[in-house]
Amino acid sequence: MSINNAIGPSFGANGRIQISLKRKPYFSNAIPLPAFAPSYLAPPAEPGHVSTMDRSLLDAESIAMALRAPEGRSSDYDLDPEMRPPGVTGLRPASVLIPLLERGPQLAVVLTRRAARLAHHPGQVAFPGGKQDPGDADAMAAALREAEEEIGLPPSSVRVLGALPPHETVTSFRVTPFVGLVAGPFTPRIERGEVDEIFEAPLGFLLDPANLQVHGRRWHGRWRQYYAIPYGPHYIWGATARMLKSLSDGLAP
Numbered sequence: 001m002s003i004n005n006a007i008g009p010s011f012g013a014n015g016r017i018q019i020s021l022k023r024k025p026y027f028s029n030a031i032p033l034p035a036f037a038p039s040y041l042a043p044p045a046e047p048g049h050v051s052t053m054d055r056s057l058l059d060a061e062s063i064a065m066a067l068r069a070p071e072g073r074s075s076d077y078d079l080d081p082e083m084r085p086p087g088v089t090g091l092r093p094a095s096v097l098i099p100l101l102e103r104g105p106q107l108a109v110v111l112t113r114r115a116a117r118l119a120h121h122p123g124q125v126a127f128p129g130g131k132q133d134p135g136d137a138d139a140m141a142a143a144l145r146e147a148e149e150e151i152g153l154p155p156s157s158v159r160v161l162g163a164l165p166p167h168e169t170v171t172s173f174r175v176t177p178f179v180g181l182v183a184g185p186f187t188p189r190i191e192r193g194e195v196d197e198i199f200e201a202p203l204g205f206l207l208d209p210a211n212l213q214v215h216g217r218r219w220h221g222r223w224r225q226y227y228a229i230p231y232g233p234h235y236i237w238g239a240t241a242r243m244l245k246s247l248s249d250g251l252a253p
Contacts, residue, residue, distance in 0.1 A: 058107055058203055058204055059107070060100070060107075060159075060181045062251065063162070063179060063247075063251065064161040064162055066250040067162025067163060067164065067179060067250060068162060070163055070165045070250065071165065072165050073165045073166050073167065073168065074165060074167045074168070074242050074243070074245075074246050075167065075168040075242075076169050076170045076226070076242070077168070077170070078242065079226060079227070080224055080225055083219075083224060088172070090172075091168060091173060091174035092173050092174065093142075093174055094129065094130060094173040094174065094175045094176070095129055095130075095139040095140065095146070095175060095176040095178060096129025096130075096146070096177050096178070097143040097146070097158070097178050097179075098127050098178065098180065098243070098247070099128070099151075099158070099180055099182050100161075100181050100182065100203065101182050101200065102182075106202060106203070106204060107202075107204075108200040108202050108203060109200065109202075109203050109206055110128070110151065110198065110199075110200055111125050111126070111127065111199055111200070111236070111240070112127070112128055112151065112196075112197065112199075113125055113126075113195065113199075113234075114194065114195065114196065115192070115195055115196050116196060118194065120171050121171070121238075121239075123196070124237070124238065124240070125234055125235065125236045125240055126239075126240050127177065127240060127243070128143075128146055128147040128150040128151050128153070129142075129146045129147070130146045130150075130194075131173065133145075139163075139176040139178075140160060140163070140178055143176070143177075143178045144158060144160075144178075144180075149191055150191050151188045151189065151191070151195065151198055152187070152189025152190070152191075153188070157182055158181070158183070159180060160178055160179070160180045161181055162179055163176055163177065163179070164176075164178075164243060164246045164247060167239055167243055169239050175243075177243045177247075199234060201236075205231065206229055206231070206236070206244050207244060209248065211229050211230075211231075212228075212229055212241070212248075213228045213229070213230070214226070215228040215237065226241070226242075227241040227242050227245055228241055229241045229244065
């Protein structure tokens with residue numbers, strides 16, 4: 001995709017990538033404490049979700065086993081099925097990668113904030129990914145290619161653990177999410193044409209139902225509901241939050 005000026009990361013005394021306050025945030029694994037007040041009614045915890053007491057499920061092998069047989073699918077219209085336009089066909093294929101980093105005994109997720117100039121979902125928190133191109137062998141190849149283009153993650157450094165059920169977006173994409181474990185050190189390289197920021201969030205926090213909320217806004221003149229996971233200064237919502245919910249559901253004992 002488009003090429004723009006890249007800004008390299010800075011390193012702290014412990015060798016980890018950190019944010020420099022003298023320039024635009026680039027990448028941080030110094031995970032901030034969640035600081036937010038729910039702005040809408042949080043949904044009740046559903047039976048079978050991963051909770052803070054089930055962190056033993058959050059390892060690569062458990063995730064790979066849970067993804068062996070993904071069932072069903074998800075949609076941006078899950079909370080408002082009556083808002084789905086009638087006769088929707090011909091969804092465009094796309095895919096994303098949910099990159100997992102080993103941070104001591106825990107796993108962290110790499111997320112991006114999409115560039116404000118993009119036509120689809122500008123400025124939103126997302127996983128690296130995009131539409132499937134004719135040259136891609138399959139959906140997984142597209143996800144790996146996009147991750148390399150957007151955040152500089154080499155496909156050879158990713159162990160793909162499996163795929164989540166496909167997700168339908170309001171922008172008429174059928175997105176296949178792949179979960180991958182990043183092997184070894186990873187130095188991100190931001191693609192400014194597509195991404196404004198890269199950051200990490202702990203997988204345990206993102207999959208905990210206590211942090212999953214339902215928010216609402218006016219959309220096309222109607223009140224629309226969507227899933228949201230506020231995390232510090234980052235607002236994770238819409239398709240990204242719904243895919244994380246699917247991962248939590250798949251890990252349910």
